[in-house]
Amino acid sequence: MAAEASAAGRLFLITGPSGVGKGTLVSALLQRHPQIWLSVSATTRSPRSGEQEGQHYFFLDRAAFEAKVAQSGLLEWAEFAGNCYGTPREPVEQYLAAGRPVLLEIELEGARQVRQSFPSGFQIFIKPPSFAELERRIRGRGTDSEEAISRRLERARVELAAEAEFDAVLVNDDLDRALAQLEQLMGLA
Ligand code: ADP
Ligand code: 5GP
Numbered sequence: 001m002a003a004e005a006s007a008a009g010r011l012f013l014i015t016g017p018s019g020v021g022k023g024t025l026v027s028a029l030l031q032r033h034p035q036i037w038l039s040v041s042a043t044t045r046s047p048r049s050g051e052q053e054g055q056h057y058f059f060l061d062r063a064a065f066e067a068k069v070a071q072s073g074l075l076e077w078a079e080f081a082g083n084c085y086g087t088p089r090e091p092v093e094q095y096l097a098a099g100r101p102v103l104l105e106i107e108l109e110g111a112r113q114v115r116q117s118f119p120s121g122f123q124i125f126i127k128p129p130s131f132a133e134l135e136r137r138i139r140g141r142g143t144d145s146e147e148a149i150s151r152r153l154e155r156a157r158v159e160l161a162a163e164a165e166f167d168a169v170l171v172n173d174d175l176d177r178a179l180a181q182l183e184q185l186m187g188l189a
Helices: 022-032 062-070 089-097 108-117 131-141 146-160 175-185
Strands: 011-015 041-043 057-059 074-080 083-088 102-105 122-127 168-171
Touching: 011 022, 011 108, 022 102, 022 175, 041 062, 062 074, 062 083, 074 089, 074 108, 083 089, 083 108, 089 102, 108 122, 122 175, 131 146, 168 175
Parallel strands: 011 102, 011 122, 041 057, 122 168
Antiparallel strands: 041 083, 074 083
C-alpha cells in the first residue's frame, strides 16, 4: 500500500503499436487498481461494435474535433491511420489536482507532445514479442478492415523504432507477466 501512494497525482502514459495489447493490459490494470483514472479520448474514428460513447471514446465528427482543438480543449492530439485522436485537457488537470494517478493510453505523436507539457510524467512503451505476433493480434482482434490493418502495421514500424525515447519498455508476451511488470513500473506492486 505504501508503494501505491507514490502513484498518487502522477501522470502515466502508455503507448505502443496498435494491436500490441495496450487496451487489454489497461483494462486489467484498472480492475486491480480502481484508484487509477483513465483518460477518455476524443476521436473522429467510427465506434467499433460494443464501444460506448463517453466510456471508450467521445466520438466526434471532424468539425467538432477541430472546434475542440481551436478552443485549446485538448492536451495533445494527433492523426493516426486517417482519424484524429486527442486527450481532453480539463479532466486530466482536475484528476491530477485531486491526487489521483492519471493514465493516458495514446499513440507516439501525442506521447511526444505530453513529454513537453508534462516532463515529470512517466511514459511506458509496450512492444510485441515479434512483428509477426503483432500482425497476428491485430488480425485476431477482428475489428479492423484490411485497409485499416495495413495502415496500422505500416505505422507500427515507425512506432517500434521510437522505443528508446521512453522511460521504460515492456514486452507484452505473457499477459500476466506483462501486467505484473506494469504494476511494478507504476509503483503499484
Ligand atoms: P491495442 O489496444 O494495443 O490496440 P488490444 O488490447 O486490442 O491492443 O489487443 C489486440 C489483440 O491482442 C486482442 O485480441 C487481445 O486479446 C490480444 N492480446 C493482448 N495481449 C495479449 C497477450 N499478451 N498475448 C496474446 N494476445 C494478446
Ligand atoms: P484505436 O483506433 O485502435 O482505438 O486507437 C488507435 C491509436 O490511437 C492507438 O495507438 C491509441 O493509443 C491512440 N489514441 C487513442 N486515444 C488517443 C489520444 O487521445 N491521443 C493520441 N495522440 N492517440 C490516441
